[in-house]
Amino acid sequence: MKEKYLNLNYNNVLPFVELSDLKLMQKEINQARKTLDEKTGLGNDYIGWTNLVDEISPELIDDIQITAKKIKKQSDVLVVIGIGGSYLGAKAAIEYMKPYFPKRKSLEVVFAGQNLSSTYLSELLDYLKKKDFTVNVISKSGTTTEPAVAFRAIKQLLEEKYSYDEVKERIIATTDASKGALRTLADQEGYKTYIVPDDIGGRFSVLTPVGLLPIAAAGIDIKKMLRGAKAAKRNYKVKDIYKNDVHMYVALRNLLYRKGFALELLVNNEPKLNYFSEWWKQLFGESEGKDLKGLFVSSASFTTDLHSLGQFIQEGKKVLFETMIDIQEPEKDLYIGHDKNNLDQLNYLENKSVDYVNRQALKGTMLAHLDGQTPNMLITIPKIDAYSFGYLVYFFELACGISGYVLNVNPFNQPGVESYKKNMFALLDKPGYESLSKELKERI
Numbered sequence: 093m094k095e096k097y098l099n100l101n102y103n104n105v106l107p108f109v110e111l112s113d114l115k116l117m118q119k120e121i122n123q124a125r126k127t128l129d130e131k132t133g134l135g136n137d138y139i140g141w142t143n144l145v146d147e148i149s150p151e152l153i154d155d156i157q158i159t160a161k162k163i164k165k166q167s168d169v170l171v172v173i174g175i176g177g178s179y180l181g182a183k184a185a186i187e188y189m190k191p192y193f194p195k196r197k198s199l200e201v202v203f204a205g206q207n208l209s210s211t212y213l214s215e216l217l218d219y220l221k222k223k224d225f226t227v228n229v230i231s232k233s234g235t236t237t238e239p240a241v242a243f244r245a246i247k248q249l250l251e252e253k254y255s256y257d258e259v260k261e262r263i264i265a266t267t268d269a270s271k272g273a274l275r276t277l278a279d280q281e282g283y284k285t286y287i288v289p290d291d292i293g294g295r296f297s298v299l300t301p302v303g304l305l306p307i308a309a310a311g312i313d314i315k316k317m318l319r320g321a322k323a324a325k326r327n328y329k330v331k332d333i334y335k336n337d338v339h340m341y342v343a344l345r346n347l348l349y350r351k352g353f354a355l356e357l358l359v360n361n362e363p364k365l366n367y368f369s370e371w372w373k374q375l376f377g378e379s380e381g382k383d384l385k386g387l388f389v390s391s392a393s394f395t396t397d398l399h400s401l402g403q404f405i406q407e408g409k410k411v412l413f414e415t416m417i418d419i420q421e422p423e424k425d426l427y428i429g430h431d432k433n434n435l436d437q438l439n440y441l442e443n444k445s446v447d448y449v450n451r452q453a454l455k456g457t458m459l460a461h462l463d464g465q466t467p468n469m470l471i472t473i474p475k476i477d478a479y480s481f482g483y484l485v486y487f488f489e490l491a492c493g494i495s496g497y498v499l500n501v502n503p504f505n506q507p508g509v510e511s512y513k514k515n516m517f518a519l520l521d522k523p524g525y526e527s528l529s530k531e532l533k534e535r536i
């Protein structure tokens with residue numbers, strides 16, 4: 093049999109679930125998968141991501157690569173403005189693939205509009221003053237406050253630094269085909285634009301121009317990334333949970349949830365995956381956390397967090413399970429040397445590689461957590477590259493769509509996000525919010 097590209101090991105979950113439960117779960121998965129494939133479920137007008145990898149046009153990819161080249165030619169820095177799904181995918185991919193300590197010859201990609209920190213924005217503006225930069229402003233709705241505030245400030249800086257015509261060459265907008273303030277502005281000013289497809293929600297949009305342009309500009313092979321996603325799409329068609337790791341993952345996380353493990357921790361032992369975890373948190377958090385249901389999703393990076401959260405995972409309240417991602421082959425490795433005095437008592441590690449130590453730490457941790465009654469499963473992928481990123485993205489997107497239907501929620505909306513926005517607008521005296529503004533101000 094052909095070796096699997098991604099492997100899911102769930103031995104450390106089996107003591108917590110019954111085989112009969114898994115059998116029943118198979119039926120639910122079949123139903124949920126059918127609902128997703130046939131586009132008959134809640135939110136079915138947001139399922140464009142399932143076919144995107146087969147449908148994306150070569151012309152669009154070429155166009156993105158040409159724009160990426162142009163950005164690199166004209167700038168030292170690309171400022172990517174966006175929040176949530178218009179931020180996390182690109183950030184995750186770039187952190188996943190860029191060196192920890194990059195040699196600063198290549199284009200630097202920085203982010204803005206992903207928070208409302210006045211200090212962050214001020215320091216960024218200061219930094220950009222001395223740089224040649226291009227801006228990719230990304231907002232599907234075109235109306236989100238955080239990126240709009242950042243864009244206004246950064247656009248002003250562009251206008252101070254460059255001529256009218258040059259400013260136009262330095263702004264690229266990624267937004268809806270026809271709606272929203274950003275679309276109006278882009279059309280009026282004549283910016284280059286990319287479209288966020290109507291049927292793809294923000295958190296499922298990393299493989300659209302939302303993610304592809306910044307990722308390509310960072311020097312990452314987007315074609316390879318799409319090939320990875322395409323392979324995942326191909327590999328997870330069968331229904332049988334024992335032959336389909338996406339289905340088994342969905343089955344296990346839902347069974348654990350029903351048994352009271354209400355929190356899923358995505359764990360890595362390679363910090364390059366930290367922002368992948370942030371992307372994953374939005375994916376599952378916004379998709380499942382509604383109607384008073386859903387796993388709370390969080391993340392950890394080992395061994396770092398074994399020295400902080402590790403105590404809770406081992407001996408704290410039994411509310412969580414772990415989904416760990418392990419990379420078989422590190423990008424780089426090194427051997428521990430000999431010290432003739434051995435005062436640090438590390439000579440027993442002589443000639444062992446640091447990655448070997450990391451791997452033994454993970455294996456030991458999994459068993460310790462199992463003994464501490466914390467279920468854990470392990471996803472293994474061969475290595476860090478554009479292909480595995482695309483593969484993981486599709487793996488989890490598919491899992492998320494199916495899992496949302498198993499949970500019986502609409503996995504493709506996020507109505508709860510509006511509540512904070514309404515209150516913020518009211519407190520900021522946005523026209524139209526007068527009565528809520530009065531009410532809230534009395535409560536504060």
Ligand SMILES: O=P(O)(O)OC[C@H]1O[C@H](O)[C@H](O)[C@@H](O)[C@@H]1O
Nearest residue numbers: 176177178231232233236294509
């Ligand atoms: O791309 P935008 O329309 O600006 O949206 C950015 C983000 O903000 C919203 O409030 C949603 O909760 C997210 O799902 C979305 O990804």
